[in-house]
Amino acid sequence: MRAPWTRRRRLLPGLLALACLATVAVAAAVPLSTPSARAADPVPVLDATFEDGTTQGFRPRAGETVAVSTAVAHGGTRSLLTSGRTASWQGPAIDLLDEMVEGTRYTLTVWVRLAAGESPGQVRLSVQRDSGGTSAYDQVVGDTAVTADAWVRLSGTYVLAHDVDGLSAYVETAGGTAGLHLDDFTMAYQPTRPVQTDIPALREVLATDFPIGAAIGNRQIIGDQAVLLRRHFDTVTPGNALKWDATQPTEGAFRWADADTQVGFATGNGLSVRGHTLVWHQQTPAWVFTDTDGTPLTSDPADKALLLSRLEAHIRAVVGRYGDAIGVWDVANEVIDENQSDGLRRSRWYEISGLDYLRTAFRVAREVAPTAKLYINDYNTNVPAKRDKLRDLVTRLRAEGVPVDGVGHQMHVNVQWPSIAETEAMLQAFIPLGVEQQVTEMDVSIYVANDESFPTPPADRLLTQAYRYRDLFALYRRYADELTSVTLWGLADDDTWLDTFPVARKDAPLLFDTELQAKSAYWGIVDPTRIDPTPTPTASPTASPTATPTTGLDTCRATYTVTNQWPGGFQASLRITNTGVAAHDGWTVRWRFPDGQLVSQLWNGTVRQDGPEVTVTPTSWNSALPAGGTVEFGFLAGWKTSNNRPVGFTLDGLTCTTG
Ligand code: XIL
Numbered sequence: 001m002r003a004p005w006t007r008r009r010r011l012l013p014g015l016l017a018l019a020c021l022a023t024v025a026v027a028a029a030v031p032l033s034t035p036s037a038r039a040a041d042p043v044p045v046l047d048a049t050f051e052d053g054t055t056q057g058f059r060p061r062a063g064e065t066v067a068v069s070t071a072v073a074h075g076g077t078r079s080l081l082t083s084g085r086t087a088s089w090q091g092p093a094i095d096l097l098d099e100m101v102e103g104t105r106y107t108l109t110v111w112v113r114l115a116a117g118e119s120p121g122q123v124r125l126s127v128q129r130d131s132g133g134t135s136a137y138d139q140v141v142g143d144t145a146v147t148a149d150a151w152v153r154l155s156g157t158y159v160l161a162h163d164v165d166g167l168s169a170y171v172e173t174a175g176g177t178a179g180l181h182l183d184d185f186t187m188a189y190q191p192t193r194p195v196q197t198d199i200p201a202l203r204e205v206l207a208t209d210f211p212i213g214a215a216i217g218n219r220q221i222i223g224d225q226a227v228l229l230r231r232h233f234d235t236v237t238p239g240n241a242l243k244w245d246a247t248q249p250t251e252g253a254f255r256w257a258d259a260d261t262q263v264g265f266a267t268g269n270g271l272s273v274r275g276h277t278l279v280w281h282q283q284t285p286a287w288v289f290t291d292t293d294g295t296p297l298t299s300d301p302a303d304k305a306l307l308l309s310r311l312e313a314h315i316r317a318v319v320g321r322y323g324d325a326i327g328v329w330d331v332a333n334e335v336i337d338e339n340q341s342d343g344l345r346r347s348r349w350y351e352i353s354g355l356d357y358l359r360t361a362f363r364v365a366r367e368v369a370p371t372a373k374l375y376i377n378d379y380n381t382n383v384p385a386k387r388d389k390l391r392d393l394v395t396r397l398r399a400e401g402v403p404v405d406g407v408g409h410q411m412h413v414n415v416q417w418p419s420i421a422e423t424e425a426m427l428q429a430f431i432p433l434g435v436e437q438q439v440t441e442m443d444v445s446i447y448v449a450n451d452e453s454f455p456t457p458p459a460d461r462l463l464t465q466a467y468r469y470r471d472l473f474a475l476y477r478r479y480a481d482e483l484t485s486v487t488l489w490g491l492a493d494d495d496t497w498l499d500t501f502p503v504a505r506k507d508a509p510l511l512f513d514t515e516l517q518a519k520s521a522y523w524g525i526v527d528p529t530r531i532d533p534t535p536t537p538t539a540s541p542t543a544s545p546t547a548t549p550t551t552g553l554d555t556c557r558a559t560y561t562v563t564n565q566w567p568g569g570f571q572a573s574l575r576i577t578n579t580g581v582a583a584h585d586g587w588t589v590r591w592r593f594p595d596g597q598l599v600s601q602l603w604n605g606t607v608r609q610d611g612p613e614v615t616v617t618p619t620s621w622n623s624a625l626p627a628g629g630t631v632e633f634g635f636l637a638g639w640k641t642s643n644n645r646p647v648g649f650t651l652d653g654l655t656c657t658t659g
Pocket of ligand 1: 239240333410443497
């Protein structure tokens, strides 16, 4: 049922909306912190400017007051003021149940500032989803600094991936109860490109070497992501859903919704599952290390016994629940600290129990899952000092009879580091121990320093990344007898933990780009001869200075593709490559439609149509088109009796070749 408020709203074109509905499947909801750098411009679905003097569907979450205000405005003369908050989670909310189509990516954007006189604070944009009487909360945009003096923009993308009874977006504060203004809220549909079906499946390319896996969340098991996942991968690792904070946030109260959904998806689709992780110093709730009266546990025997009994109960519950569905467990994660003389991380686990937490964890896991392979997993295992400490620990535990079957190398690496030789030494170091080895969390960051940040991945970084994937996978394949699987920490660049770690910036560490298209990194593994030596993901001032023109002629190439067509309408994309030697900054692209087609909506550019003549000029961020660069835009259009391809493509008046 539509809620009884009035506000300005625009719906998706009917057929696109229907196409989206067809993707509905199982699963849960997924926030993404950063909108994709390459995504097409969003198509507006809903907005609220408060200029009509109503709250346009915004309501209080609980007891606070939400009213239109003329004190400040981001645009126009009005904003929405929330006052009388008594808790940080209170704030203005808007119901989205009737607006969001499952499995479709939306961008939510809102401008926020604090009410006059409030001290600086932090705000975030969240979504509440209600189903079966319980509520879950997803952050769309994390804590962002805000003051009473300036507007701050919160913008992030969100995909709803399962049926819900209630769904709302809201703004809250990280702490405190400051009054806040909100303005110019928009929700927009984010067009996607079809998953490529004409490229080899990774899992087939690597079939004789090792299974290939990807870390997943709820976002990866619905819609196009799920299609891509099933097509290319053999195994999955739930990236967060099996961790302690997800499965047992409070003692004895287990939450299985996300883990059940992800494991169920995997088994239902013939994908095997790596279980990650049973004992770790992070994402473990505070109660685990605290007495019932709130006192921190110590190493005294009673406290230690309590900790180990909690660990045992946890492992019995989590491993027991999935039985044979999970054949490999990262029993212990990140327990090495090479800066300690004994190499053991001083975690709360270690401080309270010494090595007994590891002994207990592996013993119990083996009891509950006798046929599962039990792993110890860590990062930087290529660093000689860390590698050797890990090797010593594994040797010691196995000598005691602790059932450690395998060593997991996370391989969170970057375009520069580590060397192939060091990586090879890492694999060799564990062979004498007689353990299995797996690469468990590989990604290749485009960054080599924490102070770097690129709005768009530079071409030279993407090229280097492709060579890194090529060389590292060539190494893995040489060691295929030792490696029982290789897993990437994510599916595509639209959703990577590196967007917020170690600092917030857009990264691009995986094989598929933000629009799920194969990158040169993918070709590095599949067929290095097809690595594009001048990758130009989009025209941008940050494009590589090393990009070279593909011909010496000052001209261009137009690649036109109809991506979807239905009676009366179609969606198409146009890619213009500057194949000349000169830059075409502030470009103008023109073409003619032969059959009376009429563009209704265009993203990544500004469109003008005069009869059959269409003219497109850049948006603010893609006006640079260097030699060798590419610009791409998409559009929705109507057609009547026929829909033949456009003709007469030009770039700044120069005739483009087509193809
Ligand atoms: C990461 C997840 O991908 C993030 O979503 C989460 O916020 C933090 O943890 N090493 C590990 C993984 O063993 O569990 C981490 O996963 C990445 C580093």
